[in-house]
Amino acid sequence: MPEQSPFDLAEGDPFGPHNLPYGVFSTADAPDRRRLGVRYGDSVLDLSALPSALPAAIHPHAELLTAPTLNPLLAAGRPVWRQIRAAVHSAVTDPAHRGEVAPLFHPLAEVTLHLPFEVADYVDFYASEHHATNVGRIFRPNDAALTPNWKHLPIGYHGRAGTVVVTGTPVVRPSGQRKAPADEAPTFGPSLRLDIEAEVGFVVGAPSTLHEPVGLGAFRDHVFGVCLLNDWSARDIQAWEYVPLGPFLGKSFATSVSAWITPLDALDEARTAPPARDFPLLPYLDDAGAEPGGIDIRIEVRINGETVSRPPFSAMYWTAAQQLAHMTVNGASLRTGDLFASGTVSGPDPDQLGCLLELTQGKGPYLQDGDEVTLTAWAPGPDGARIGLGEVTGRILPTG
Structure with missing residues (x-):
């Protein structure tokens, strides 16, 4: 049987000529x-x-x-x-x-x-209303699920660029301080509540000038492409440390990204309007009348080969263009290789949740040593084609 030519792809291959990551x-x-x-x-x-x-x-x-x-x-x-x-x-x-x-x-x-590019800065957002609401209900059952600022600006934090790793890199269970509500004092040891966060990352190409914000209309001039991203999270470390300044060691030990960056132009057919917003936005975030800022990316989360969730990126409240505009509105400049992530992608249904914290209502079980997590995704392309995003896989190793 003659060897198949690399030019001859199987019908429906998601890495065909419309993709080219x-x-x-x-x-x-x-x-x-x-x-x-x-x-x-x-x-x-x-x-x-x-x-x-x-x-x-x-x-x-x-x-x-x-x-x-x-x-x-x-x-x-x-x-x-x-x-x-x-x-x-x-x-x-x-x-x-x-x-x-x-x-x-x-x-x-x-x-x-x-790793396909040298990461300059890394910012992670919190852009899914479904995720933020679910987490708020778990952690603040007697208060409003969303904080007062959530629908007025894309909330985010600066992460650690040096621990962004390519798919396939093992993830060592981190150690740190953790304190359960009933504990009298914190203890130190390996995280007992190691979690995933299924996200989409955006890779900045062309830099910007210090003190010059990047408006919504300049998004395509600066963002080169898209990749899948897993923001590994040690929930017990995170819960004890995050007040009042937010995530730190519970997040910074590893962030996994795909080996393939899909060009933004490959996703033109997947453009979609974001969910309706029930709060007026300040002008720098107001995308009414602009090109649709949402992207219809269908994610699948597998743990040890079993599908546990299918989060829809189209359900995200804040778009990547709004995140970029907010990230630079204070005059902060962009650098080539900056990476910013969407935050956990979750939808309205029980099988569309992007992390174990939500999937288990905070009760666990969380990841065990030896577990392997894989994210895959595709988006609609022209003429019925599918645009595949490179997968992200990581296996949990025990604390050294």
């Missing part, structure tokens, strides 16, 4: 050489070799494609992103290029995938 890979014969790649089906197209194969289409940007990380490409800005995306699309779809491009493919199963 970017990543960084290495091969067994050159493990220390990191190269940019684009996923196409179950293959990786070596972008570092594309300028030689198709010099007319890609030559002006050869230096960007031969870097060992996506950051130079991210910094180049949207016009360049679109030119390179068009050239890659032509490379994998135009029969005239097959002879030059075919040798540039590597089987996905035979490469090692790396």
